[in-house]
Amino acid sequence: MSLVQTSDVCGSGLDRPKDALLAQAQGHLHAVDPAQFSSHRISPIRHDFDRHPLMQLPRLAQLAHDLMPSRQCRFIRPGSSQTSEFFHTPKTPDGQDIDAVFARIEEPGSWVALYNVQTDPHYAAFLDEVMASARPLIEPSQPGLFRVAGFIFISAPPSVTPFHIDRENNFWLQIRGRKIMTVFDHRDRAVVSAREVEEFIVHGSLAKVRLDPALRDHGRDFDVGPGDGVYFPATSPHMTRTTTDWVRPGDGVSISIGVVFYTAVTRHLARVHQCNRVLRQLGLQPSFPGASAWRDALKAPLGRVIAASRVHWRNHVAPPGAY
Structure with a gap:
C-alpha cells in the first residue's frame, strides 16, 4: 500500500471548509528576537506549524499525487551539489x-x-493561516502583501538544495527532521552581482547564479529542526544541506516549506531592476535598488513602463511580481 492510500490518517479535515480547517489548527509563528526583527534582513523565527495535519508525510504524499499531473512536483539532477x-x-x-x-x-x-501548493484549496488555507500569524511582522515596514505561495521540500540525507535566489520574501519553516539552511545578505554584490540579480528579476534566469566557494563564509548557517525557521527578504541567496547525524530508524526524512510573498516594496524594487537593466545595456552603471531612495523613485515608474512595453510589444511573459 502506498503512502498516498494511507493519507486519510493525517488528512481527516479534507472535506471541511476552509474556515473550519483554519480554526482546527491555529498555528503560530514569531520572531526569536522581536526587538531585532526586520523584514529587510535575515532573522531566525519559531513556529508550531510542524504539528499541522497538512504538514504530515502521508498527507504530503497525497498532495504530491494530486500535483504531479500539473507538473508541480519537481526533481533535481542526481549528484547535484x-x-x-x-x-x-x-x-x-x-x-x-x-x-x-x-x-x-x-x-x-x-x-x-x-511547487505552488496554494493551487490546492486546503493548502491555500494553510498558507493563509501562516501569513495571518506572520503579517504583524511584515506589514509595518512592507505593506501591500500579495501573491502568497508555498514550496515544500522533502528529502532524505545526504541531500542538498543548490545555491539560488528568489523574487519573493520568504518565511522558511522546518517541519520535520533537520537541515542546515545557509542564507547570504541580499545586499552583498560580491556573492551575486547586480547584473545577475537583474537577469533573474527580468528574465527569470538563474544560469549564472552560482556560489563562489571562496565566498562561502559570507553566508549565515542555521542548523534547524522542527519548529525552527528563517525569514529572509527577496533575492537573498540561499542553499540547504542535510546531514546524516540525526537520522534514526523511522526518522530519516527532512521536510521544510517556504511560505513566500510579494509586497509593495518588492514590486517597487522589481521596477527599479527593470529600469537598471536598460541603463546597463546602454553602458551605464546604475546604482542597485535601495542604494538611493530618490534615484529609485525616478526609476520605478520608468521600469513599470519598460516592463509593460515588453509584455505588449514582444509577447514577453513577465515573471510574477516583476512589475
Missing part, C-alpha cells in the same frame, strides 16, 4: 511514478519539491 546550477525538472530521475518516489522517500539522497 550546493554549487550546481539549480536545475529542476517535472520528471522523476528514474522514470518512476510519484507514489513510488514516496514509497522510497527515506532512501539516501531522495529529493522532491512541491
